[in-house]
Amino acid sequence: MYYLKELCDTVIYRPNFFSTLLIILAIALIYAGNKIRKDLLKQVFFNSAAIVIALCAYETYLFVQLPSNTHGQSTLRVSDQTKDRYTSFHEDLGYQLYKDGVFHAVRTGTREIVYDVNYTIKDKLRFTPNTNSQSEDCALFFGCSVTFGEGLPDTNTLPYYFNEFECQRYNTFNYGLHGYGPHQMLAQIEGRVPSDISRFSGQKIAVYSMMLFHLRRAAGYTLWDRHGPEYILENGNLKRKGPFEEKPKSIIGRGIRKVLGTSRTYQKFIIKANNTPSAYDIDRTLAIIAKSNELLQKIGVKLYIVLHDFAEHAANDIGDRHSYNLLVNNLRKSDSPVFFMSDIINDYQKNLDRYTIHPLDRHPNANTNKIIAQYLAEHIE
Incomplete structure (x- = not known):
């Protein structure tokens, strides 16, 4: 059974792995200091050990203070019968389906199955069973695991339900x-x-399911997307700079990157994994x-946006209410029609158990996708 890597090409170790390495290093330095007879070298080794111990203490502090990147106490496994990889490095996207x-996906809690x-996967995309391959109309869906349909079978995703409400038009x-x-x-x-x-010569539409935490992802404040595409603003113009980080070419380099x-x-000061998006990040x-x-638009596609816009939770993903309002007001001014989840399902945040897969995994469930899909089918021109 192969694990779905949350860190693209980075192995997920136990949360205290780096601290364990530091403890081992500190013990080794103290041991070497005791064995060496020259006072100057003793001081070097003992002082180095003290620095390592201090860093270890800070690592422990950050481990307690910083939020976890896991879904509660759950574990995810993804495999196929050939036991091959699920995702792989991609030069333009950072990573993609391999x-x-x-692929069989199982998320388990301590004593229960969250989903199974x-x-x-076809053409390295999540397949939608009711897609109409003979149609001249096409519908494109962009986004994260919410769009992909994590924890749901092929017939419960947003694209599937949308095409059902459209009588398999697309x-x-x-x-x-x-x-x-x-x-x-x-x-x-x-x-x-x-x-x-x-x-395709008929109607062409696209739907982007936007989460507030997507601003952090676009800024590179994530652990798993170190080689994803980085876009920057220069004098008000958007340009692609390259990946957030170049992929190490040597085995040693990749090993050091995995450990770091x-x-x-490293996550806090280099990756800035828990940074709140800045005004620049919102503009980006x-x-x-x-x-x-x-x-x-140049290829004849009309883009629609579904914004998961729950302001009471905005502080976790975008900062303060001013930043949230800045984002929403600018989206309203864009050429793309914006649908707000608070309009589609106004009690979503108050009834998460009704609208999400499981308390250990808050991805939308089949019923939620069905409601959103019906709303889109009724409002998309």
Whole structure:
């Protein structure tokens, strides 16, 4: 059984792995200091040990203070019968689905199964069973695991239900994937999307399911997307800088990166994994969405946005209410129609158990996707 990596090419160790290495190093330095007879070298080794112990203490402090990146006490496994990889490095996207096939995904809690489903992958995208391959109309869906349909079978995803309400009118493309953000949407539109839909002559629409935490992802404040596409603003113009980090080419370099990736100090100060998006980050995300819409319009696609806009939880993902209002007001001014989850399901946050998979996994459940899909089918022109 192969684990779905939350850190792209980074091995997930136990949370205290780096601290354990520091403790071992401190013991080794103290031992060496005791063995050495020269006073100067003794001081060097003992002082080095003291620094390592202090760093270990700080790592422990950060481990207690910083939020975990896991879903409660649950574990996720994804595999197929060939025991091959599920995701792999991609030069433009950072990572993507590795190959086609049927993958078995199981998330378990301490004493229960959170979900046990199969994901069908075709053309390295989540397959939608009711897609109409003979249609001249196409519907594109962008986003993260919410769009992908994490924890749900192929027939419970947002693209599936939308096409059901549209009487299977569309040839559907699900570009969503676990951990993706708007920067991957733009990279996909700059990359494979034009060729994917070049044969269609009918109506072409796109739906981007936007979460507030996507701003952090577009800024690179994540652990799993270190090689994802980085876009920056220069004099008000959006340009692609490259990946957030270049992938190490040597085995030693990759090994060091894996170890550093487990350090809470590295996560806090280098990756900035728990940073709140700045005003610049908000502008960057808005520019990414605007550029995505511009490129889609050039190939005849109309972009719609579904914003999960629950303001009472905005502080965790975007900062203060002013930043939230800045984002929402600018989205309202964009060329893309914006649908708000608070309008679609106004009691969503108050009844999470009704609308999400499980207390250990708050991805939308089948009923939620069905409600959103019906709303979209009724409001998309």
